[in-house]
Amino acid sequence: MADVMVLQGIRQRYGGGDSPLVEVLHGIDLKLPEGGFSALIGPSGSGKSTLLNIIGLLESPTEGQLWLAGEQASGQNDRVRTALRNRYLGFIFQFHHLLPAFSAEENVLMPVLAGVGRISAADRERARTLLARVGLAEHAHKRPVQLSGGQQQRVAIVRALINRPRLVLADEPTGNLDSQTANEVFALLRELNREEGMSFLIVTHDPRLAQSCDQQFYLQDGRLLPPAQADERQ
Numbered sequence: 001m002a003d004v005m006v007l008q009g010i011r012q013r014y015g016g017g018d019s020p021l022v023e024v025l026h027g028i029d030l031k032l033p034e035g036g037f038s039a040l041i042g043p044s045g046s047g048k049s050t051l052l053n054i055i056g057l058l059e060s061p062t063e064g065q066l067w068l069a070g071e072q073a074s075g076q077n078d079r080v081r082t083a084l085r086n087r088y089l090g091f092i093f094q095f096h097h098l099l100p101a102f103s104a105e106e107n108v109l110m111p112v113l114a115g116v117g118r119i120s121a122a123d124r125e126r127a128r129t130l131l132a133r134v135g136l137a138e139h140a141h142k143r144p145v146q147l148s149g150g151q152q153q154r155v156a157i158v159r160a161l162i163n164r165p166r167l168v169l170a171d172e173p174t175g176n177l178d179s180q181t182a183n184e185v186f187a188l189l190r191e192l193n194r195e196e197g198m199s200f201l202i203v204t205h206d207p208r209l210a211q212s213c214d215q216q217f218y219l220q221d222g223r224l225l226p227p228a229q230a231d232e233r234q
């Protein structure tokens with residue numbers, strides 16, 4: 001199977017100048033298979049968010065190379081990275097960052113506006129279909145404040161999928177939800193992975209949810225553990 005994302009020798013250092021230089025990632029090699037459903041786990045401070053930011057092209061590594069959907073993504077300027085991000089990536093965060101003044105459907109369509117600058121009838125149709133798919137057909141016109149936490153997170157999930165990304169990056173997508181809602185949202189991500197075929201990389205602190213993924217990447221002190229050692233950790 002082709003890999004949607006390949007990382008080679010990724011190192012990230014912060015500081016320098018007046019502040020001490022710290023290396024947070026010490027040479028990460030990683031391949032995410034196309035259509036895969038993977039968890040990124042590890043203790044607080046191990047570098048998960050830093051790695052996710054690098055994979056999401058939100059931050060450039062100090063050293064190393066990455067390829068997204070076969071395209072060289074490292075060493076590119078902001079404009080190219082933004083274009084790659086809009087074309088290939090979707091993001092889901094713990095806190096959904098929905099815009100309070102806009103309806104669920106308008107929020108879902110924001111990435112389309114950011115990408116191509118206008119919204120077509122087909123985009124609206126896809127937004128409505130996806131909102132219906134996650135059980136929000138009757139809520140498309142409501143503003144975030146009129147929705148429950150789980151419903152808001154489902155709007156954020158649909159927003160991440162609207163542009164048909166090849167890879168969805170989720171940072172603690174269920175961290176802010178009660179356990180039953182968390183289970184439902186996680187199951188929904190899994191179904192969308194199977195139905196729409198896009199790959200997922202999910203940062204989670206919940207070992208049970210991580211275990212239900214196809215594969216687990218365990219990060220410790222800025223290094224990925226080999227799979228056997230990672231198994232012993234869970």
Ligand SMILES: Nc1ncnc2c1ncn2[C@@H]1O[C@H](COP(=O)(O)OP(=O)(O)OP(=O)(O)O)[C@@H](O)[C@H]1O
Binds near residue numbers: 024043046048
């Ligand atoms: N911009 C920065 N400047 C200096 N140090 C940083 C910066 N960003 C992150 N760090 C440090 O890098 C290390 C890894 O942080 P990171 O947020 O990636 O960990 P994490 O595994 O996501 O943690 P958590 O699970 O608590 O969110 C931490 O020691 C953090 O203090």
